[in-house]
Amino acid sequence: QVQLVESGGGLVQAGGSLRLSCAVSGRTISRYDMGWFRQAPGKEREFVAAIRWTGATTRYANSVKGRFTVSRDNAKNTVYLQMNSLKPEDTAVYYCCIPNMPYSGGGSDENAYDYWGQGTQVTVSS
Numbered sequence: 001q002v003q004l005v006e007s008g009g010g011l012v013q014a015g016g017s018l019r020l021s022c023a024v025s026g027r028t029i030s031r032y033d034m035g036w037f038r039q040a041p042g043k044e045r046e047f048v049a050a051i052r053w054t055g056a057t058t059r060y061a062n063s064v065k066g067r068f069t070v071s072r073d074n075a076k077n078t079v080y081l082q083m084n085s086l087k088p089e090d091t092a093v094y095y096c097c098i099p100n101m102p103y104s105g106g107g108s109d110e111n112a113y114d115y116w117g118q119g120t121q122v123t124v125s126s
Contacts, residue, residue: 002026002115004096009120012086016124020081022096022117029053030074031102035113036081038092038122047108048094049081059107064090086124093119 008020022034031053039045049070050059058070069082079096097113099106106112 004115004117006096006117006120009122011123014087014124014126016086017084020094022079024077029077032098033106034079035097035106037110038094040092050107053103088124088126091124093121095119
């Protein structure tokens with residue numbers, strides 16, 4: 001059974017940084033694209049970042065480009081989201097996700113991902 005567990009969320013002041021981790025079990029992630037999404041209260045879930053299985057290609061939402069960095073450590077079966085220069089509008093529950101098929105190019109489409117973590121809360125105070 002595939003399980004994803006996010007960690008690293010918390011409360012931070014505007015301008016601060018956090019590093020989220022997503023540990024995957026039940027599957028070796030080296031052949032899989034991975035994604036990060038977030039959902040703020042009262043809003044729909046939105047794309048944040050994605051990384052191809054090779055790790056060579058990344059994609060970001062315009063709202064986080066230049067501030068967030070997605071990376072992966074296949075040896076640890078873990079994906080990371082480094083978040084710098086955080087803003088109050090970054091407050092949300094952050095989710096990582098993985099598609100069912102390898103090499104499938106999940107990108108920014110949440111429907112392309114089949115397994116999701118339980119989420120980790122990020123709160124940015126002004």
